[in-house]
Amino acid sequence: MEALRLEGIGKRYGRKPILEGVSLAVRPGEVYALAGPNGSGKTTLIRLVTGLAFPTAGRALVLGEDVHKNPGARRHLGAVVEAPAAFYPYLTGRENLRMHAHLAGVREEGRLGEVLARLRLLAVADQKVASYSLGQRQRLGLAAAILPRPKVLVLDEPTSGLDPEGVALVHGLLRELAQEGVAVLLSTHHLQEVAQYAHKVGILGGGRLLDEVALSGKEAYRLEADPPEGALALLKTLPQVRSARLQGRALVFEGDPEAALKALLQEGYRVRALHPQRFDLMAYYQERVKHA
Numbered sequence: 001m002e003a004l005r006l007e008g009i010g011k012r013y014g015r016k017p018i019l020e021g022v023s024l025a026v027r028p029g030e031v032y033a034l035a036g037p038n039g040s041g042k043t044t045l046i047r048l049v050t051g052l053a054f055p056t057a058g059r060a061l062v063l064g065e066d067v068h069k070n071p072g073a074r075r076h077l078g079a080v081v082e083a084p085a086a087f088y089p090y091l092t093g094r095e096n097l098r099m100h101a102h103l104a105g106v107r108e109e110g111r112l113g114e115v116l117a118r119l120r121l122l123a124v125a126d127q128k129v130a131s132y133s134l135g136q137r138q139r140l141g142l143a144a145a146i147l148p149r150p151k152v153l154v155l156d157e158p159t160s161g162l163d164p165e166g167v168a169l170v171h172g173l174l175r176e177l178a179q180e181g182v183a184v185l186l187s188t189h190h191l192q193e194v195a196q197y198a199h200k201v202g203i204l205g206g207g208r209l210l211d212e213v214a215l216s217g218k219e220a221y222r223l224e225a226d227p228p229e230g231a232l233a234l235l236k237t238l239p240q241v242r243s244a245r246l247q248g249r250a251l252v253f254e255g256d257p258e259a260a261l262k263a264l265l266q267e268g269y270r271v272r273a274l275h276p277q278r279f280d281l282m283a284y285y286q287e288r289v290k291h292a
């Protein structure tokens with residue numbers, strides 16, 4: 001079953017439509033990144049998913065339960081929506097988290113320390129939150145969100161305000177959580193970074209989901225071999241190779257590069273270069289938004 005599902009979600013403020021007919025799904029272990037220009041409705045969508053805002057059409061389901069009809073559905077949900085997340089400034093990071101743990105019914109010994117370590121906050125854990133930098137607060141927000149081991153994690157621009165190390169830390173954490181089976185929905189402007197591990201990117205524009213790009217399986221290879229026409233014909237016969245085509249004098253294909261190389265060398269082709277050709281998400285996004 002999908003961990004998170006939006007069915008025709010819409011939102012109007014007064015008569016102004018902000019979102020219309022947005023449907024998407026995130027499976028356990030999947031990272032879904034929402035991209036879109038400023039004002040395209042990313043934050044609004046995230047607020048709808050978390051139950052902070054009410055849809056004027058459609059519904060949002062967490063593990064099959066409607067978030068707006070059954071607030072209990074939120075027990076599976078971890079979220080960071082406001083940046084930075086709100087904490088008691090006169091309490092320490094650890095004390096704030098302890099309170100979150102209490103409210104969420106987390107009784108596991110050691111979970112607090114584990115989460116603080118995971119967000120590299122141990123060194124400041126016993127300082128008052130009032131003294132935290134923006135990035136430290138952001139990371140504490142994420143620590144609070146993952147504390148009760150949610151099955152669905154929803155984050156609005158989780159890397160904004162972080163230094164490069166913090167950005168890498170958060171992306172690494174999200175990748176790990178997905179590997180542990182968590183479904184992650186995040187909004188972001190950092191397409192290049194999320195493209196490294198997100199499974200799907202949804203492009204919002206003008207309040208609609210313009211496109212969904214599946215990134216897994218988009219790994220292509222570029223190969224230079226002589227003569228290219230013969231090499232192409234050979235690649236097309238290999239079961240390990242998909243969608244081989246000529247691009248100028250080079251060959252581009254998806255599939256197993258080792259099998260392709262072995263077959264070409266065996267048949268006496270001279271292979272001058274072979275390297276991965278990443279799907280250019282940024283170029284695709286810009287095209288998609290421009291024509292929206």
Ligand SMILES: Nc1ncnc2c1ncn2[C@@H]1O[C@H](COP(=O)(O)OP(=O)(O)OP(=O)(O)O)[C@@H](O)[C@H]1O
Nearest residue numbers: 013016018036037038039040041042043044045187
């Ligand atoms: N409470 C509100 N009342 C009226 N209009 C709103 C309200 N909240 C958001 N909007 C409008 O909804 C639209 C989408 O805003 P939203 O914050 O969801 O966009 P975003 O994609 O998150 O933008 P950004 O990339 O700048 O964070 C904007 O035009 C905004 O002005």
